Amino acid sequence: xxxxxxxxxxxxxxxxxxxxxxxxxxxxxxxxxxxAAAYTEWDSAGALRVIEREQRVNAxxxxxxxxxxxxxxxxxxxxxxLRVIIAMxxxxxxxxxxxxxxxxxxxxxxxxxxxxxxxxxxxxxxLGRLAVSLLRLSLEALDRLEFALADEVIxxxxxxxxxxxxxxxxxxxxxxxxxxxxxxxxxxxxxxxxLERIGDHARNLGRHIQSIGYEAGVEEETARxxxxxxxx
Amino acid sequence: MDSTTIETxxxxxTSPDAGLNVKPSSxxxxxxxxxxxxxxxxxxxxxxxxxxxxxxxxKNVDVYYGEKHAIKNVNIDIGREQVLAMIGPSGCGKSxxxxxxxxxxxxxxxxxxxxxxxxxxxxxxDKKQDVVQLRARVGMVFQKPNPFPKSIYENVAYGPRIHGxxxxxxxxxxxxxxxxxxxxxxxxxxxxxxxxxTSLSGGQQQRxxxxxxxxxxxxVILMDxxxxxxxxxxxxxxxxxxxxLRASYAIVIVTHSMQQAARVSQRTAYFHxxxxxEVGETDRIFTNxxxxxxxxxxxxxxx
Numbered sequence: 046x047x048x049x050x051x052x053x054x055x056x057x058x059x060x061x062x063x064x065x066x067x068x069x070x071x072x073x074x075x076x077x078x079x080x081a082a083a084y085t086e087w088d089s090a091g092a093l094r095v096i097e098r099e100q101r102v103n104a105x106x107x108x109x110x111x112x113x114x115x116x117x118x119x120x121x122x123x124x125x126x127l128r129v130i131i132a133m134x135x136x137x138x139x140x141x142x143x144x145x146x147x148x149x150x151x152x153x154x155x156x157x158x159x160x161x162x163x164x165x166x167x168x169x170x171x172l173g174r175l176a177v178s179l180l181r182l183s184l185e186a187l188d189r190l191e192f193a194l195a196d197e198v199i200x201x202x203x204x205x206x207x208x209x210x211x212x213x214x215x216x217x218x219x220x221x222x223x224x225x226x227x228x229x230x231x232x233x234x235x236x237x238x239x240l241e242r243i244g245d246h247a248r249n250l251g252r253h254i255q256s257i258g259y260e261a262g263v264e265e266e267t268a269r270x271x272x273x274x275x276x277x
Numbered sequence: 278m279d280s281t282t283i284e285t286x287x288x289x290x291t292s293p294d295a296g297l298n299v300k301p302s303s304x305x306x307x308x309x310x311x312x313x314x315x316x317x318x319x320x321x322x323x324x325x326x327x328x329x330x331x332x333x334x335x336k337n338v339d340v341y342y343g344e345k346h347a348i349k350n351v352n353i354d355i356g357r358e359q360v361l362a363m364i365g366p367s368g369c370g371k372s373x374x375x376x377x378x379x380x381x382x383x384x385x386x387x388x389x390x391x392x393x394x395x396x397x398x399x400x401x402x403d404k405k406q407d408v409v410q411l412r413a414r415v416g417m418v419f420q421k422p423n424p425f426p427k428s429i430y431e432n433v434a435y436g437p438r439i440h441g442x443x444x445x446x447x448x449x450x451x452x453x454x455x456x457x458x459x460x461x462x463x464x465x466x467x468x469x470x471x472x473x474x475t476s477l478s479g480g481q482q483q484r485x486x487x488x489x490x491x492x493x494x495x496x497v498i499l500m501d502x503x504x505x506x507x508x509x510x511x512x513x514x515x516x517x518x519x520x521x522l523r524a525s526y527a528i529v530i531v532t533h534s535m536q537q538a539a540r541v542s543q544r545t546a547y548f549h550x551x552x553x554x555e556v557g558e559t560d561r562i563f564t565n566x567x568x569x570x571x572x573x574x575x576x577x578x579x580x
Binding site for chain 2: 049121123
């Protein structure tokens, strides 16, 4: 889908861009995985690593942004090339935000709130696994530019949303039963929310991948708009 | 998928007798709905070929240069007050098709044009159609600026004079002035109207040719690669002019620059080996073309 241009250097530039986005995705996936683990294991060393690596995620974001602008300026991409480049640009933004959520989770571990109880930890671990697997799936879809996988990501994000609602409900119930540790519960709620948001970013990534594909129905719409009176 | 069926049609079309099953002479008479006509073609054009209130209606247009079948059953409407860009690789027939619209192919002895081309309800191949009159209504600007070897004033005044558009010198002055102003050239040449047209720069010469074309009050302006001999600044001027002129004229432009097509046109038609492959709104063609050939051409994947 990306290759096949007469200009092989354009092929090269597009493939390089794609690779860089996947690389960034791998880094963000690692961030999310480690942040979730740091929270559930209450591992401050892990949390610190996540916060330090955040700069690398941001560096990817900036440098890929530059690559995008160069490609657009130099190649004036059109049609599927244009759609790929725009989708990659949006994918990078999603990944960057998912990375931000991971950092937020890591900061919780280093904050003053205190370690969550076993029930909350269990919910966070479960939600963390779901978020990581969803993000991984979206990266596979991005890597192979496979629309069916992107569809699956979008469908599976609904499961994550439901698990989040259920987890949050349980958390609130516990907090009401034992309001002494309300601050811990509040931070736990933010962590669950972050994991849910990571799932949303994976879902959005899936949508951006879909946008690369041919948009059916566009011509039909324009035909209807222009052929109000078929005088032909 | 749409594109695969089209691919198969294409293969069928390359078989020896394909496309010749309809006698050219029979095509001009019977009125058939445009949809039926498109279906009958060798290659089914993707997209909307009709427009509301068309200026030109071209149906089943074939062009032969001797044995060579240069245009194969092309159906397309050309709208008023909009720019239609025709793109495609060299030899795809886009210039040939453009030249059908003001019967420039008449000047080529071996060329034979069949099918119907209707301008404002009137067949341009009708016996009563005066070709000189037609070419005044359908003006043309060429790749290389070709001013007459006369003064700037005379270049613009020539057309109105032979068509009797001005009663006296005052009216003629007025036409020359208006045309040069509309072509965006007036300020640059108002003090040297008696200088030869060829003394101007390339970009100015091209705008002089546009002024000469609009001086006879055409309905359509055909442009065959009008900027290919110009630098980017002169090109930008012409493109800006095209955008202004489309408020008053239909414009059909043939260009090898896809960026130019994307910049100046509202509709785009893609030709390939004499077939009209795809027509659509420019916004869509350059972001979401439907035919694989169009996609491959505009993304630079032609092998």
